Amino acid sequence: MLRGVRRVGKALTTPLHPDDYLSLVNPLWSARELRGRVERVEPVTDRSATLVIRPGWGWTFDHKPGQYIGIGMEVDGKYHSRSYSLSSPPLVEGKTVSITVKAMPEGFLSNHLVEGVEPGTIVRLAAPQGDFTVPEPPPAKMLFIVGGSGITPVMSILRTLDRRDHMPDVELVYSAVSEEQMMFLYELRVLALRYPTFTFHERFTDTDGMFTAEQLDDVVADWRDRETWACGPGPMLDAFTQHYAEAGLEENIHVERFTLQRVDGGDAGGTATFGVGGPTVEVDGAETLLEAGERAGVNMLFGCRMGICHTCDVPLAAGRVRDLRNGDEHGEPGEYIQTCVSVAVGDCTLSL
Amino acid sequence: MAYADVREYTHLTDEEVEAIGRELDEIRAEVEASRGQADRDYVLRIIALQRRLAVAGRITLFASMFPPAWLLGTALLSSAKILENMEIGHNTMHGQWDWMNDPEIHSSNWEWDTTQPAEQWKHSHNYIHHQFTNVLGHDNDVGYGILRMSRDQKWTPYNLGQPVYNALLALFFEWGVALHDLDIEAIRKGKKDPKLLKKQLKQIGDKVGKQALKDYIVYPALTGPAFFHTLTANFTSNIVRNVWAYMIIFCGHFPDGAVHFSEEELEDETRAEWYLRQMLGSANFEGGKLLHVMSGQLGYQIEHHLFPDLPSNRYAEVSVKVKDICERYGIPYTTGPLHRQYGQVLRTVMKLSLPNRRTKDDATPPPKKRSGRLSDEERPGRRSELGRWTNAAASIL
Numbered sequence: 001m002l003r004g005v006r007r008v009g010k011a012l013t014t015p016l017h018p019d020d021y022l023s024l025v026n027p028l029w030s031a032r033e034l035r036g037r038v039e040r041v042e043p044v045t046d047r048s049a050t051l052v053i054r055p056g057w058g059w060t061f062d063h064k065p066g067q068y069i070g071i072g073m074e075v076d077g078k079y080h081s082r083s084y085s086l087s088s089p090p091l092v093e094g095k096t097v098s099i100t101v102k103a104m105p106e107g108f109l110s111n112h113l114v115e116g117v118e119p120g121t122i123v124r125l126a127a128p129q130g131d132f133t134v135p136e137p138p139p140a141k142m143l144f145i146v147g148g149s150g151i152t153p154v155m156s157i158l159r160t161l162d163r164r165d166h167m168p169d170v171e172l173v174y175s176a177v178s179e180e181q182m183m184f185l186y187e188l189r190v191l192a193l194r195y196p197t198f199t200f201h202e203r204f205t206d207t208d209g210m211f212t213a214e215q216l217d218d219v220v221a222d223w224r225d226r227e228t229w230a231c232g233p234g235p236m237l238d239a240f241t242q243h244y245a246e247a248g249l250e251e252n253i254h255v256e257r258f259t260l261q262r263v264d265g266g267d268a269g270g271t272a273t274f275g276v277g278g279p280t281v282e283v284d285g286a287e288t289l290l291e292a293g294e295r296a297g298v299n300m301l302f303g304c305r306m307g308i309c310h311t312c313d314v315p316l317a318a319g320r321v322r323d324l325r326n327g328d329e330h331g332e333p334g335e336y337i338q339t340c341v342s343v344a345v346g347d348c349t350l351s352l
Numbered sequence: 353m354a355y356a357d358v359r360e361y362t363h364l365t366d367e368e369v370e371a372i373g374r375e376l377d378e379i380r381a382e383v384e385a386s387r388g389q390a391d392r393d394y395v396l397r398i399i400a401l402q403r404r405l406a407v408a409g410r411i412t413l414f415a416s417m418f419p420p421a422w423l424l425g426t427a428l429l430s431s432a433k434i435l436e437n438m439e440i441g442h443n444t445m446h447g448q449w450d451w452m453n454d455p456e457i458h459s460s461n462w463e464w465d466t467t468q469p470a471e472q473w474k475h476s477h478n479y480i481h482h483q484f485t486n487v488l489g490h491d492n493d494v495g496y497g498i499l500r501m502s503r504d505q506k507w508t509p510y511n512l513g514q515p516v517y518n519a520l521l522a523l524f525f526e527w528g529v530a531l532h533d534l535d536i537e538a539i540r541k542g543k544k545d546p547k548l549l550k551k552q553l554k555q556i557g558d559k560v561g562k563q564a565l566k567d568y569i570v571y572p573a574l575t576g577p578a579f580f581h582t583l584t585a586n587f588t589s590n591i592v593r594n595v596w597a598y599m600i601i602f603c604g605h606f607p608d609g610a611v612h613f614s615e616e617e618l619e620d621e622t623r624a625e626w627y628l629r630q631m632l633g634s635a636n637f638e639g640g641k642l643l644h645v646m647s648g649q650l651g652y653q654i655e656h657h658l659f660p661d662l663p664s665n666r667y668a669e670v671s672v673k674v675k676d677i678c679e680r681y682g683i684p685y686t687t688g689p690l691h692r693q694y695g696q697v698l699r700t701v702m703k704l705s706l707p708n709r710r711t712k713d714d715a716t717p718p719p720k721k722r723s724g725r726l727s728d729e730e731r732p733g734r735r736s737e738l739g740r741w742t743n744a745a746a747s748i749l
Contacts, residue, residue, distance in 0.1 A: 011570050014562045015463035020456075021403055033455055072453075077392035079453040124455075277479055299450040299661065301458060314460070352460065 019057070027122045028056030034125040036071075039096055041117050044183045048102040048149065049114045050087065054095060055125060061091045063128035065156040066229070066256075070126025071099065073109065073117070079124065080109045085153035085231075085256070086128060087184075089160040100183060102149035132229065132256035133157075138168050139227045143220055145240060146174045147211070147232025151183050153256055154231060158191060158198075167195040171220045175203040175211040175232070211236075213243035224249060231256040268322055268343045274298040275352035276317055283344050289321065290339040298352065305340045312339045319348025353715070354488050354504040356616035358628040361718050362683055372681060373624025376658060379673050383662050387451055394665045395449055395457065398439055398645070406432035409589070410571060416581035426585045430592035431646070436465045437597055438648030439664065445474055447661040466526045466593075467563050469555045472533035482660050486605060486633035487613045493605065494612065496521065496528055497536050500704045502612045503715075507707045514705035518698075525594035525601075530556055596646075599694055604653040606700055607635040607693040609686030609716045630657035631678065636671070636687035643690070644668070654685065682719055 009018035019030035028037055036053040043049050053071075055061075063069075063086055072081035084099040103114040134142070134157050144154045151174060161167050176182040182202065192200040201219050203211045216223050230240050230253060237255045244253040268285030272292045279296040283289070290312055293300040302312040313336040320331040321342040329345060330337050339350070355361045359369055409428030415421035441464030443449070449457045463470045476492065484490035488504055495501040498521055500511045521528050534552055538544040567586040572579040604610075611632050621629070634653040644651045652667035655674055662670070678685040687693075696714070703711040 008570075011562070011565055012574075014566050015465055015559075016403075021407060024400060024403055074392070074452075074454075076388040077390075077452055078388075081453075275479075299447050301450065301453060301455065301460060 031058030036125045038121045050100045052098045064133040065160040066133040066153040067128040067130040072124035087152045087155045100152045141169045141226045143226035143228040144172045145230040147236045150231030167197045171199045173201040178206045213239045228253045270344045270346040272344045273349040315351040317349040317351040320345040354612040354614040356614045369624045391663045402435040413582045414575045416578045429589040433593040443664045448663045467530040469559045476533035511705045518701045522598040525598040600647040602697045603693040607696040610635045637690045637693045
C-alpha cells in the first residue's frame with residue numbers, strides 16, 4: 001500500500017522525488033538523504049558537548065551500541081561531514097539519538113559542533129555503521145580501555161547494559177587529561193555505585209601520566225581473561241594491540257580507530273582519468289584518487305576522507321583500483337568505489 | 353568566415369594573450385574563494401520558488417475547464433519548467449553548486465525536467481559544446497546538425513527549408529536536445545557503436561516515458577473531467593519552455609559578433625587561447641534581473657563560457673571585470689538587447705538557407721591591427737564605460 005503511494009508520488013514528481021516537495025513543509029520529511037534536527041546541545045565538559053538529534057524519515061533506531069554515524073553540517077554554504085560514535089543506547093524514548101563531540105584544537109567541525117550549533121539546525125546523517133560492538137548475549141567478563149573522546153562508543157554500550165539492568169563483570173580504564181576534561185565522569189561514577197560488578201578506573205594524565213600497556217597488570221590483574229574493547233588515540237591502540245599479540249591474545253581485543261591507517265601499496269600507481277575524456281594525472285601508489293582528482297582541478301564530492309561516509313563514491317569506468325585500508329582490489333566497470341581511500345593499480349578511469 | 357587562430361584574429365601578442373589568461377584566472381580564483389552562505393541561500397531560494405510554482409500550477413489546473421484557470425495554471429507551470437531547466441538544472445549539471453558538497457544539489461545526480469537524460473546532456477553539452485565551442489566540425493551545437501549557421505558550412509538544397517526547420521526546432525526543442533548526444537551524423541555515416549546507441553536509446557526511452565506519463569497521463573487523469581484541458585495545458589507549458597530555451601540558447605552563439613573557428617585553432621591551444629575563443633564565440637544579451645534569472649543567467653553567456661562551473665548568480669559581477677579586460681585589450685564583447693540579438697539570429701537562419709553567393713556576409717569584421725597607442729578616435733567612447741560596450745563600439749576599433 002505504502003509502496004503504491006510512493007510509486008504514484010514518484011510518477012507525479014519525476015524527475016524529482018515526492019520528498020523534495022514535502023521537505024519544503026518540514027525539512028525532516030525526506031528520506032532522500034537521511035537528515036536530523038538538532039534538538040539540544042548539552043555541555044559535557046568545557047570542551048565537549050552532547051548533541052541530541054531527532055532523525056527524520058528513513059531512520060531506523062536499531063543501531064548496535066558502539067556504532068558510529070556520519071553527521072554533515074553546513075558551514076558558510078558548504079557541507080562538512082565527520083563520523084561520531086553514538087553515545088545513546090538504541091531505541092530511546094522520544095526518538096532521538098545523541099553524539100558527544102569533543103572540540104579538537106585543529107578540528108574545524110568539532111569546534112563548530114561544540115560551540116556553534118543552534119538547536120533547530122538541520123544536519124545530514126549517515127546510517128550507523130561499525131563493528132565495535134558487544135555480542136549478544138554479552139560476554140561474562142569484559143574490559144574497556146579508553147583514551148579521551150574514545151569514551152563515546154563505550155558509553156553507548158554501558159548505557160545499553162544499564163537500561164537492561166544487567167551489568168556483567170565489567171572493568172573500565174578511562175584515561176583523560178584531567179577531571180575537568182573527563183567526559184561522563186559523574187554518570188560513570190553513579191554507574192559504579194549502582195553496580196558492584198562494574199569497576200571504573202579513573203586515570204588522569206596530568207597527575208598519573210600516560211596509561212601504558214605495561215601498567216595493565218597493576219590495574220586489571222585478570223585482563224587476560226577478559227574480552228577487551230579499546231578506543232582512543234592511534235598510538236595507544238597500537239600499543240595495546242601489540243601487548244595483546246605478544247600475550248597470544250590478539251583475538252581478545254577489539255579496537256575502534258578514528259583515523260585511516262594505510263597499508264603499503266605494492267605495484268599501485270599509474271594514471272587516473274576523471275570522467276571519460278576528462279583530465280588525466282599521473283598517480284603513485286600513495287595518492288588517493290580523491291586527492292589526485294583535486295590536484296587535477298576536478299570538483300570531487302567528499303565527506304569524511306577516511307572511507308566511512310561513502311559521499312565520495314563514484315562508479316569506475318575502466319581499470320583497477322585498490323582500497324588502501326585493506327588491499328582489496330576492485331575492477332568491475334560500473335562498480336562504485338570510494339575515491340578517498342582508493343589508489344589506482346595501473347591506469348584507471350572514473351565516471352564523473 | 354571561420355578563423356584558424358584566435359591570437360591572429362585579435363592581433364594580440366603572445367604575452368598579451370597570456371596576460372589576459374592570468375587576469376581571467378584571477379577572477380575565477382576570487383569568486384571561488386568568496387563562494388559561501390549567500391550563494392547557497394540564492395540557489396535554495398530559487399529551488400524553493402520553482403517547486404512552489406510547480407505545485408501551484410498543478411493545483412490550479414484541477415480547474416483547467418475554466419479558461420482563466422487554464423491560463424494561470426499554464427503560466428505557472430511554464431515558469432516552473434523554465435526556471436528548472438535554465439537556472440537550476442543547466443547550472444547544477446555544470447557543477448556550479450558542487451562546491452557546497454550537498455548530495456541533493458550536485459552535478460553527479462541531478463536529473464532535470466525535460467526529455468534528455470542528464471548523463472547524455474553532460475556529455476554533449478558540458479564536454480563537447482563547452483570544450484570545442486564554435487569549432488566547426490567539433491561543436492555540434494553550431495546548428496544542431498539541422499541548421500546551417502555558418503557561411504563555412506556547406507550549402508545543400510536541404511537548407512532551403514531552414515525557416516521551417518528552425519520553427520520546428522523552436523517548438524520541439526526538448527526533443528532535439530533529447531536526441532542531441534546520439535550524434536545523428538555519426539549514425540548516418542555508420543560510425544556509431546551500436547551497443548552505445550542501444551544503451552543511449554534505452555536511456556532516452558526511459559526518461560521520455562516518465563516525462564510523458566507525468567504530463568500527459570497521470571496529471572490529466574487526476575483532474576478527472578478536465579483530462580483534456582489539463583493535457584493541453586501541460587503540452588502548452590512544454591512548448592512555451594521549448595521556445596524560450598531555444599531562443600536563449602540561440603542568442604548565445606549566433607548573433608552577428610560571435611565568430612566561428614576552424615579545426616586548426618584547436619592545435620596546441622593554450623588555456624589562455626581557449627579563454628579567448630570562448631569570449632569571441634559567445635554573445636551576451638542585456639536585460640533586467642528577472643530576464644537573467646529566467647534565462648539561467650545565460651544573458652552572461654560570455655562569462656558562462658569562460659567559467660562554466662562558477663555559480664550563476666555571480667556572472668553579473670564577473671561581467672563587469674570581463675568587459676573591462678575586453679576594453680583594455682580591444683577584444684570585441686558582443687551584447688545587445690534580446691530582441692536585437694534574436695533578430696540577428698533569425699536573419700542568419702534565413703540568409704544561410706540560400707547559397708553564399710546569393711547573400712551578403714553580416715559578420716562583424718575582425719578587430720583592426722593596432723599600431724602602438726590608440727589614438728583618441730580609436731578609443732571607445734565614454735559611453736562604453738557605462739556598460740554599453742556593444743558591437744557597434746567594437747567595430748570602431
